[in-house]
Amino acid sequence: xxxxxxxxxxxxxxxxxxxxxxxxxxxxxxxxxxxxxxxxxxxxxxxxxxxxxxxxxxxxxxxxxxxxxxxxxxxxxxxxxxxxxxxxxxxxxxxxxxxxxxxxxxxxxxxxxxxxxxxxxxxxxxxxxxxxxxxxxxxxxxxxxxxxxxxxxxxxxxxxxxxxxxxxxxxxxxxxxxxxxxxxxxxxxxxxxxxxxxxxxxxxxxxxxxxxxxxxxxxxxxxxxxxxxxxxxxxxxxxxxxxxxxxxxxxxxxxxxxxxxxxxxxxxxxxxxxxxxxxxxxxxxxxxxxxxxxxxxxxxxxxxxxxxxxxxxxxxxxxxxxxxxxxxxxxxxxxxxxxxxxxxxxxxxxxxxxxxxxxxxxxxxxxxxxxxxxxxxxxxxxxxxxxxxxxxxxxxxxxxxxxxxx
Ligand SMILES: Cc1ncc(COP(=O)(O)O)c(C=O)c1O
Ligand SMILES: [Zn+2]
Numbered sequence: 001x002x003x004x005x006x007x008x009x010x011x012x013x014x015x016x017x018x019x020x021x022x023x024x025x026x027x028x029x030x031x032x033x034x035x036x037x038x039x040x041x042x043x044x045x046x047x048x049x050x051x052x053x054x055x056x057x058x059x060x061x062x063x064x065x066x067x068x069x070x071x072x073x074x075x076x077x078x079x080x081x082x083x084x085x086x087x088x089x090x091x092x093x094x095x096x097x098x099x100x101x102x103x104x105x106x107x108x109x110x111x112x113x114x115x116x117x118x119x120x121x122x123x124x125x126x127x128x129x130x131x132x133x134x135x136x137x138x139x140x141x142x143x144x145x146x147x148x149x150x151x152x153x154x155x156x157x158x159x160x161x162x163x164x165x166x167x168x169x170x171x172x173x174x175x176x177x178x179x180x181x182x183x184x185x186x187x188x189x190x191x192x193x194x195x196x197x198x199x200x201x202x203x204x205x206x207x208x209x210x211x212x213x214x215x216x217x218x219x220x221x222x223x224x225x226x227x228x229x230x231x232x233x234x235x236x237x238x239x240x241x242x243x244x245x246x247x248x249x250x251x252x253x254x255x256x257x258x259x260x261x262x263x264x265x266x267x268x269x270x271x272x273x274x275x276x277x278x279x280x281x282x283x284x285x286x287x288x289x290x291x292x293x294x295x296x297x298x299x300x301x302x303x304x305x306x307x308x309x310x311x312x313x314x315x316x317x318x319x320x321x322x323x324x325x326x327x328x329x330x331x332x333x334x335x336x337x338x339x340x341x342x343x344x345x346x347x348x349x350x351x352x353x354x355x356x357x358x359x360x361x362x363x364x365x366x367x368x369x370x371x372x373x374x375x376x377x378x379x380x381x382x383x384x385x386x387x388x389x390x391x392x393x394x395x396x397x398x399x400x401x402x403x404x405x406x
Contacts, residue, residue, distance in 0.1 A: 053073060067117075071112075073101050076216070089356050094367070096370045108141075121197065131294055132166075134151075162377050180297060232293070234344065266293045274320075277318075319351050321350040330345075
C-alpha cells in the first residue's frame with residue numbers, strides 16, 4: 001500500500017472527510033496523491049512474482065491489502081489482433097479484453113479497490129448510479145464483503161445481462177425515472193444526506209484501481225510503450241485512470257514517454273469529443289444522450305475535464321463514431337478475432353478505423369484498444385444485428401442443402 005492524500009484536483013486542498021465526493025472549498029474534483037518514493041527504489045520485475053491482477057500493483061494503490069475484497073479481478077489477456085490491424089491499416093493492433101474480468105467488465109478493477117476502501121472505513125451500505133456495468137460489479141463485491149448495496153439505474157436503458165447480474169448478486173435495484181445523469185444526481189444526494197458510501201468513479205479510490213489496466217498492458221508489452229491507447233469514453237474516469245497510471249510510471253522512471261490517449265464517444269452522446277473539437281478545456285453537458293452503446297450513454301460526464309486534460313497532455317485525440325460504425329466494429333472483432341465485446345467497447349475499434357481514414361492515426365503506429373466489457377452483457381443487441389437461426393429439417397439432406405448455400 002502507498003502512503004497517500006486525497007486532494008482537490010482543482011485547488012489542491014486536502015480532503016479529510018472520506019464521505020466527501022467533491023471539494024468543500026471550491027466544488028472541484030478529487031484525486032489521490034500517491035507517495036511514490038518507495039517505488040522509485042523498485043523495478044517492474046520486482047512485482048512479477050505475484051499473480052497478474054490489480055493487487056500486483058499494491059505499491060501504487062491507496063488501500064491496505066489487509067482489507068482486500070477481491071474476486072481475482074484483472075489479469076485479462078492482451079490479444080495481438082492481426083486481422084484488425086490489416087483491416088484498419090495499422091502496423092500493430094492489440095486488444096486488451098476487459099470482458100474477461102469476474103463480472104465481465106473493467107469496472108471490477110476500480111471496485112475491488114473501492115469496496116476494500118469501504119471495508120477499511122467500516123461502511124455497511126454502498127451504492128452507485130450506473131449504466132449497468134458499475135452496478136453489476138458493485139453488487140458482486142458488496143456480496144463478497146457482506147455489505148448492503150443499492151444501485152440506481154436509468155429505467156429501461158440497461159442491457160439485460162447487466163441488470164441480471166445486479167439482481168442476482170442481491171443488490172437493491174432501483175429503477176430511476178430518468179437517464180444516467182439523473183440517477184447519479186440522486187445517488188450523490190443519498191451519499192451526502194444519508195452517508196451511503198458512494199462507489200461511482202467520482203470517488204477517487206475507483207480510478208486508483210482502474211490504473212491497473214495500464215500497468216498490466218505495460219507488463220504484457222514488456223514496457224515497450226505503444227504509440228497510442230484508444231478507449232471508449234462515457235463518464236470519463238477510465239481514460240483519466242490510464243493517464244494517472246502513465247504519469248506515475250513516468251515519475252518513477254519506468255517509462256520515458258506517454259502514448260497518445262485517444263477517447264471515442266458515440267455520436268449521440270459526445271460532450272468530451274465536441275469539447276476537444278473546439279479546443280476547449282471544459283465540456284457542455286448534453287441533455288438527451290442516445291446511442292446503442294448504452295454503457296457510454298452519458299451527457300454530463302463527471303470526469304470530463306480530467307479526460308480532456310489527459311488527452312491534451314499526451315497529444316492524443318477525441319472523436320465520435322456512429323452507432324452503425326460501432327456495430328460494424330463489434331462484428332469485425334467477432335468474425336475475425338473470435339472476441340465478443342459489448343457495443344461501448346467496440347467504439348474504440350470503430351474510432352481507430354475512423355481516425356486511420358482521417359489520417360490522424362499513422363499506418364506505422366502500434367496501438368492498444370481497450371475493450372471494456374463482454375458482449376454477453378447485451379445479448380439483445382447482438383441477436384438484433386445478426387442473422388436469424390436457420391430453420392432446418394432433421395435429415396442429412398436438409399443439412400447438406402443448407403451448408404451448400406453461400
Ligand atoms: C463497457 C463500458 N465501456 C466504457 C465505459 C466508459 O467508461 P468511463 O465511464 O470511465 O468513461 C463504461 C462505463 O460504464 C462501460 O461500462
Ligand atoms: Zn478545491
